[in-house]
Amino acid sequence: MKKTAIVTGGSRGIGFAIAHQLGLDGCNVVIMATSSEAKNKENLDKLKDDGIDYLYVQGSLGDSKSREELVNKTVDKYGAVHILVNNAGVAPTVRADLLEMSEESFDRVMDINTKGNMFLTQAVAKQMLKQPMEGKKRGTIVNISSCSAVVSSINRGEYCVSKAGISMLTTLYADRLAGDGIFVYEIRPGVIATDMTSGVHEKYDGLIEQGEFPIARWGASEDVANAVSAFCGDKFLYTTGNHIDVDGGFHIRRL
Numbered sequence: 001m002k003k004t005a006i007v008t009g010g011s012r013g014i015g016f017a018i019a020h021q022l023g024l025d026g027c028n029v030v031i032m033a034t035s036s037e038a039k040n041k042e043n044l045d046k047l048k049d050d051g052i053d054y055l056y057v058q059g060s061l062g063d064s065k066s067r068e069e070l071v072n073k074t075v076d077k078y079g080a081v082h083i084l085v086n087n088a089g090v091a092p093t094v095r096a097d098l099l100e101m102s103e104e105s106f107d108r109v110m111d112i113n114t115k116g117n118m119f120l121t122q123a124v125a126k127q128m129l130k131q132p133m134e135g136k137k138r139g140t141i142v143n144i145s146s147c148s149a150v151v152s153s154i155n156r157g158e159y160c161v162s163k164a165g166i167s168m169l170t171t172l173y174a175d176r177l178a179g180d181g182i183f184v185y186e187i188r189p190g191v192i193a194t195d196m197t198s199g200v201h202e203k204y205d206g207l208i209e210q211g212e213f214p215i216a217r218w219g220a221s222e223d224v225a226n227a228v229s230a231f232c233g234d235k236f237l238y239t240t241g242n243h244i245d246v247d248g249g250f251h252i253r254r255l
C-alpha cells in the first residue's frame with residue numbers, strides 16, 4: 001500500500017528535498033508552508049515531473065487551526081498518515097545578543113519550532129493510532145532539530161532553546177508511542193546551504209575553510225533527506241528515540 005508522508009516546510013530548502021525523496025521512495029507527500037502554492041510552482045513542478053502525487057496545504061505550523069486542517073485535509077485525500085516529518089522551522093528575524101533578546105522573538109521562535117512540533121505530533125500520533133500496524137511498525141515521525149540543540153550560539157538563544165526542546169519532545173514521543181509501533185527520530189543538521197543560511201554564507205565559508213567541519217564542505221539538503229528516507233524505511237525496527245547528526249562530523253569533540 002502506498003504510504004502518505006506529511007512534510008512541514010516542504011516547499012523549499014531541506015523540507016523540499018525531503019518531500020522529493022519520500023516521493024521518489026513511493027509516498028504521497030503532503031506539504032505545509034505559509035506561502036501560496038503558486039509561489040512554489042517551480043519546486044512543485046519537479047514533483048509532478050517525477051510522477052509524485054502531492055497535496056499542498058497553506059498554513060502556519062504555529063497556528064492550531066492550520067495544524068488541524070493539515071491533518072484533516074491529508075486524511076480526506078489519502079485516508080491515512082504513515083510518516084510525519086517535522087521540518088519547518090524559523091530563525092530569529094534579528095540575531096540579538098542573549099541579553100538583548102526580546103520576548104516577542106522568543107515566543108515566535110518557540111511557537112513555530114517547538115510548540116508547533118509538539119502539537120502537530122500529538123494530532124498526527126492520534127491519527128496514526130487509528131490505523132493498523134503494518135508489519136512491525138504503524139508510523140514514523142522524524143523531527144528536524146539542529147546542531148543548535150546542543151551547540152551554544154549566544155546571538156540566537158531562542159533558536160537554540162527551541163531546538164533543544166525538540167530533542168526532548170523526540171524522547172517523550174518515542175517513549176509514549178513505542179508500544180504502539182510508532183517510532184520517533186531526530187536529525188540534527190549542521191550547516192546546510194538553503195535560504196536560511198544564505199545571510200551567513202561568508203561566515204560559514206570561513207569556518208569550513210578553517211577546518212571546523214571534519215567533512216569540509218557545506219551540507220546539502222539532500223544529505224538530510226537521505227537520512228530521513230533511511231529512518232522512514234524498514235531498516236530501523238528496533239530503534240526509537242535516537243538522533244543522528246548530519247553535520248559533516250561537526251559534533252566530534254577534538255583536542
Ligand SMILES: NC(=O)c1ccc[n+]([C@@H]2O[C@H](COP(=O)([O-])OP(=O)(O)OC[C@H]3O[C@@H](n4cnc5c(N)ncnc54)[C@H](OP(=O)(O)O)[C@@H]3O)[C@@H](O)[C@H]2O)c1
Nearest residue numbers: 009011012013014033034035060061088089146192194196
Ligand atoms: N539550513 C541549515 O543550515 C539548518 C541547520 C540546522 C537545522 N535546520 C533546520 O532545518 C529545517 C529546514 O531549514 P531550511 O534551511 O530548509 O529553512 P528554509 O530554507 O528557511 O525553509 C523553511 C521552510 O519552512 C517553511 N516555513 C517557515 N515558517 C513556517 C511556518 N510557520 N509554518 C509552516 N511552514 C513554515 C518555509 O516555507 P514558507 O516560507 O512558505 O512558510 C520553508 O518551506 C528548519 O527547522 C531549520 O531550523 C537548518
